[in-house]
Amino acid sequence: MSHYDLNHFVRELEARLPQAQDQLQAVQVVSGAMQKLLSNDYLLDPDFVRALRHGQTDNQVYHSPGLDFxxxxxxxxxxxxxxxxxxxxxxxxxxxxxxxxxREYDLLPTGQAGQFDLNQKAHYRAGRGAISYLLSPQDEIHHISNPGPNYALSIHVYGNPIQNYHEFDLEKGRITRVGS
Ligand SMILES: [Fe+2]
Incomplete structure (x- = not known):
């Protein structure tokens, strides 16, 4: 059983992310650390999970003071x-x-302002221990759902707090920018 916990995880990211030269190296560092994190069966406090499930706690567990992840x-x-x-x-x-x-998508501009089409380039089910990553802006349009009968949990690291993002309405072919 792994004892690598969230404190070990964020300490490793704080130490190693400054050496990452680009986004790909950053997600490789995080993915390696994530693999160790996910192998800890006792990572999350049951009280935290209960509160999360009932919408009684923020989902953010860490914000790097220096690196902003x-x-x-x-x-x-x-x-x-x-x-x-x-x-x-x-x-x-x-x-x-x-x-x-x-589901992961590529954006296909139609030549008309505000209009788009999407090419679904990947569609898969990811189980316990699976790790995936996104690179901005070329490789980051996605959709996530829980197809199963049970409550699922996932752990995410982002390069910075998400303040602005886009939503893609596939039926209308429209992009909406969300945020401040
Ligand atoms: Fe997302």
């Missing part, structure tokens, strides 16, 4: 899903409990 834990009720969206920053997601369904 954030660590968040997300809980997914059965049937929960996001819009198709991006983050305007790099990100790494690890599945900690149950399974999530992930």
């Amino acid at each position: 954030v660590v968040q834990v997300f809980g997914w009720q059965p049937g929960a899903e996001t819009p198709i969206h991006d983050h305007e920053t790099w990100g790494v997601m690890g599945i900690y409990a149950e399974e999530l369904e992930i």
Whole structure:
């Protein structure tokens, strides 16, 4: 059983992320550390998970004072899903409990202002221990849902707190910028 916990994780990221030369190196550092984190069966305090499940706590567990990256834990009720969206920053997601369904897209401009089409380039189910990453802006449009009957948990690291992002309405072919 691994004793590598969230404190070890953020200490490793604080030490190693400054050496990352670009987003790809950053997500590689985070993915390596995430692999160790996910192997800890006792990572999350049951009281925290209970509070998360009932919407009684923020999902953010760490915000780096110097590097600005954030660590968040997300809980997914059965049937929960996001819009198709991006983050305007790099990100790494690890599945900690149950399974999530992930779709990834490429943006296909139509030549008309505000109009788009999407090419779904990946569609897969990710179970406990699976790690995926996003690079901004070329490789980050995605949709996540919980297809199973149980509450799922995932751990996310983003390059900075997400203040602005886009939502993509596939039926209308419209992009909406969300945030400040
Ligand atoms: Fe996302």
